[in-house]
Amino acid sequence: xxxxxxxxxxxxxxxxxxxxxxxxxxxxxxxxxxxxxxxxxxxxxxxxxxxxxxxxxxxxxxxxxxxxxxxxxxxxxxxxxxxxxxxxxxxxxxxxxxxxxxxxxxxxxxxxxxxxxxxxxxxxxxxxxxxxxxxxxxxxxxxxxxxxxxxxxxxxxxxxxxxxxxxxxxxxxxxxxxxxxxxxxxxxxxxxxxxxxxxxxxxxxxxxxxxxxxxxxxxxxxxxxxxxxxxxxxxxxxxxxxxxxxxxxxxxxxxxxxxxxxxxxxxxxxxxxxxxxxxxxxxxxxxxxxxxxxxxxxxxxxxxxxxxxxxxxxxxxxxxxxxxxxxxxxxxxxxxxxxxxxxxxxxxxxxxxxxxxxxxxxxxxxxxxxxxxxxxxxxxxxxxxxxxxxxxxxxxxxxxxxxxxxxxxxxxxxxxxxxxxxxxxxxxxxxxxxxxxxxxxxxxxxxxxxxxxxxxxxxxxxxxx
Amino acid sequence: xxxxxxxxxxxxxxxxxxxxxxxxxxxxxxxxxxxxxxxxxxxxxxxxxxxxxxxxxxxxxxxxxxxxxxxxxxxxxxxxxxxxxxxxxxxxxxxxxxxxxxxxxxxxxxxxxxxxxxxxxxxxxxxxxxxxxxxxxxxxxxxxxxxxxxxxxxxxxxxxxxxxxxx
Numbered sequence: 001x002x003x004x005x006x007x008x009x010x011x012x013x014x015x016x017x018x019x020x021x022x023x024x025x026x027x028x029x030x031x032x033x034x035x036x037x038x039x040x041x042x043x044x045x046x047x048x049x050x051x052x053x054x055x056x057x058x059x060x061x062x063x064x065x066x067x068x069x070x071x072x073x074x075x076x077x078x079x080x081x082x083x084x085x086x087x088x089x090x091x092x093x094x095x096x097x098x099x100x101x102x103x104x105x106x107x108x109x110x111x112x113x114x115x116x117x118x119x120x121x122x123x124x125x126x127x128x129x130x131x132x133x134x135x136x137x138x139x140x141x142x143x144x145x146x147x148x149x150x151x152x153x154x155x156x157x158x159x160x161x162x163x164x165x166x167x168x169x170x171x172x173x174x175x176x177x178x179x180x181x182x183x184x185x186x187x188x189x190x191x192x193x194x195x196x197x198x199x200x201x202x203x204x205x206x207x208x209x210x211x212x213x214x215x216x217x218x219x220x221x222x223x224x225x226x227x228x229x230x231x232x233x234x235x236x237x238x239x240x241x242x243x244x245x246x247x248x249x250x251x252x253x254x255x256x257x258x259x260x261x262x263x264x265x266x267x268x269x270x271x272x273x274x275x276x277x278x279x280x281x282x283x284x285x286x287x288x289x290x291x292x293x294x295x296x297x298x299x300x301x302x303x304x305x306x307x308x309x310x311x312x313x314x315x316x317x318x319x320x321x322x323x324x325x326x327x328x329x330x331x332x333x334x335x336x337x338x339x340x341x342x343x344x345x346x347x348x349x350x351x352x353x354x355x356x357x358x359x360x361x362x363x364x365x366x367x368x369x370x371x372x373x374x375x376x377x378x379x380x381x382x383x384x385x386x387x388x389x390x391x392x393x394x395x396x397x398x399x400x401x402x403x404x405x406x407x408x409x410x411x412x413x414x415x416x417x418x419x420x421x422x423x424x425x426x427x428x429x430x431x432x433x434x435x436x437x438x439x440x441x442x443x444x445x446x447x448x449x450x451x452x453x454x455x456x457x458x459x460x461x462x463x464x465x
Numbered sequence: 466x467x468x469x470x471x472x473x474x475x476x477x478x479x480x481x482x483x484x485x486x487x488x489x490x491x492x493x494x495x496x497x498x499x500x501x502x503x504x505x506x507x508x509x510x511x512x513x514x515x516x517x518x519x520x521x522x523x524x525x526x527x528x529x530x531x532x533x534x535x536x537x538x539x540x541x542x543x544x545x546x547x548x549x550x551x552x553x554x555x556x557x558x559x560x561x562x563x564x565x566x567x568x569x570x571x572x573x574x575x576x577x578x579x580x581x582x583x584x585x586x587x588x589x590x591x592x593x594x595x596x597x598x599x600x601x602x603x604x605x606x607x608x609x610x611x612x613x614x615x616x617x618x619x620x621x622x623x624x625x626x627x628x629x630x631x632x
Contacts, residue, residue, distance in 0.1 A: 027601040149536055157540040161551045161558040169533075169562045173569040180576045192500055192600050210580055213595040217586030219502040221515040225579035228522050229572060236568045243561060446600045447501035450477055 026196055029293070029445045033438045034196060036288035043287045043431065050427035057421010060414045061136060069139040071414045078397045078409035083137040085390045086419045089272065090130030090426065091171070091244050092265070092385065096273025097123030098178045099237040100305075101185075102230035111301055113444035114293050118284060119277050120182040121433045126276075127175040129426040134167070136418060163246045170243040174236055181233050184226065187212045188443040201436070241269045248392070254331045255339075255396030258323065264316045271309035271355070272385035278302050278378035280430060282371060284439055293440045296369050303368035306381065310359035317356065331401055338399045339391065343408055347387050354384025470607040470617065471594050472624040477503040479625075480603045484509055486623035487607055490616075496590050499603040514582055521578035522571045529570020533563040 026034060064071055074081050097119035104112035135141045147168045149158045158165050191212040194205035212218060245265035248256040258264075278299060285294040324336040339348050358380050361367045368374065394409050411419075433439075474480035477499070484495050484505075497509060537559045545553045587595070594606045605624065609617050 030600055157544050159548050160537045161549060161555045166561045169565040173565040176569060177572040213587045214498045214500055214598050215587050215590050216497040216506045216510045218583045219506045220510050221579055221582045221586050223502050224515045224518045225575055228575050232568050232572045442600055443501040
């Protein structure tokens with residue numbers, strides 16, 4: 001390196017002569033990214049398990065296609081079960097990636113450089129996973145095109161007054177914007193790393209980087225466009241889960257017909273998304289040796305967010321019960337009593353334990369700085385959130401207005417395998433993503449390192465001592 | 466490729482100082498390429514067409530909103546079927562799809578505009594200079610075509626004069 005204040009080199013480049021000492025050797029962050037692609041046994045073991053789950057789910061689904069939806073436990077009156085639960089769960093997981101990343105961007109948080117990329121990838125992959133389940137739930141997936149607004153031989157159009165139609169538009173918009181947001185954030189990194197890699201990855205990076213060169217005018221364009229994108233992503237993320245909640249809340253079914261459902265879903269989505277992010281980041285940190293970039297204090301910050309959202313969720317649960325009892329509707333009150341005392345009560349109380357009590361451990365700094373403890377809590381919250389979705393989807397249908405139609409629901413093994421297949425599919429795509437693309441933002445890491453190392457605004461210099 | 470002086474810096478502040486020193490010699494067209502959007506980028510660059518990006522996004526939003534509204538209104542009127550007791554033109558229900566398509570239009574247009582403007586913005590920087598950017602170095606490019614040997618020498622001095630060549 002040069003001395004302080006000196007340039008590294010001044011080169012006179014005449015026509016046709018290329019400076020010979022370029023490019024420079026890889027820097028620490030680049031080396032870490034390059035090393036992360038040389039995966040160890042942990043990565044391959046995870047990938048094999050994920051693919052195995054995907055195959056299991058795919059096989060079970062193929063059985064369902066051949067035999068029919070009779071192999072599931074779905075029957076009147078519980079026509080929405082584990083598939084819709086898994087759909088809501090994954091849309092929830094998708095929620096916090098783009099949302100948190102965009103908020104961290106506006107807050108100029110250094111946390112974003114480390115966790116933003118994988119959180120955004122988690123969003124895109126979770127929507128791609130969650131979006132499969134309404135189609136699986138149809139039983140006749142080849143009729144999915146009925147959801148699309150297109151002229152057809154039925155001389156019917158999509159019913160735009162249906163929340164299910166809103167879902168199609170909301171989720172399609174969200175996945176498009178989230179994918180573009182992820183891609184846009186990767187552009188500078190792809191351009192930088194294209195010079196460091198060889199083979200197919202080099203070709204892929206060069207094509208995907210769209211020729212980005214990092215000139216001051218390009219950065220100016222980029223810095224102008226990115227906040228617009230982040231500003232679009234935040235309300236869109238909130239709207240998507242609100243729309244998913246209206247799939248339920250627009251019906252008059254007791255337990256669903258509530259104005260609190262949209263914020264309830266949004267809060268739950270952020271909660272489950274943070275838990276999933278902790279699990280994925282811990283896996284990346286361990287599997288790819290990214291300890292220098294994904295640090296324990298990052299988990300501590302996520303732990304604080306987790307406990308904050310857990311308190312919000314507890315408040316929402318309490319509000320639901322308060323409203324059911326206070327407004328005096330007999331059916332509404334009955335369904336909530338049934339939830340806490342009927343055949344699904346063990347699941348309900350398990351959800352309370354997982355989502356409202358165990359996350360309180362994150363109040364302790366010792367727990368937040370203990371990676372194993374954080375991952376354990378995150379897994380518990382993830383399980384708790386799936387069952388929380390299960391409870392409100394199933395119990396309201398099983399115990400509605402007409403006592404003569406009350407009937408329980410229990411998912412069959414085939415259904416559970418199809419749901420597990422979703423987790424496998426999600427994990428497979430995520431593992432492939434972090435294998436192929438830089439999982440930590442190189443440009444933002446470099447910016448943080450260089451501008452903290454040499455702050456050029458004296459007011460922003462860290463205080464000595 | 467044009468004749469130019471390419472200077473590599475590890476420190477954004479030093480690169481900015483070098484740019485100011487070169488500009489003080491009356492040299493125009495100095496360019497900077499960097500691995501990240503350092504603050505220096507905003508200090509040396511006056512906003513160009515990118516100031517219109519917000520307007521592009523707004524245009525996309527208007528198109529998205531209009532498309533969403535037209536799709537719902539036209540098809541509902543073409544097939545006036547009452548479902549769920551809702552009016553054929555159910556404005557509260559239509560607002561949701563209008564909102565989603567507004568956001569989609571704004572985002573997609575913003576991205577497309579960014580890609581086009583960025584492609585235009587990188588014109589005038591040689592391939593060699595672009596390739597010299599790395600995650601630990603900024604590149605200052607000074608065009609010297611048609612300048613005298615003395616002028617080039619002065620530019621090199623202003624840049625730091627560390628003739629040849631590090632790592």
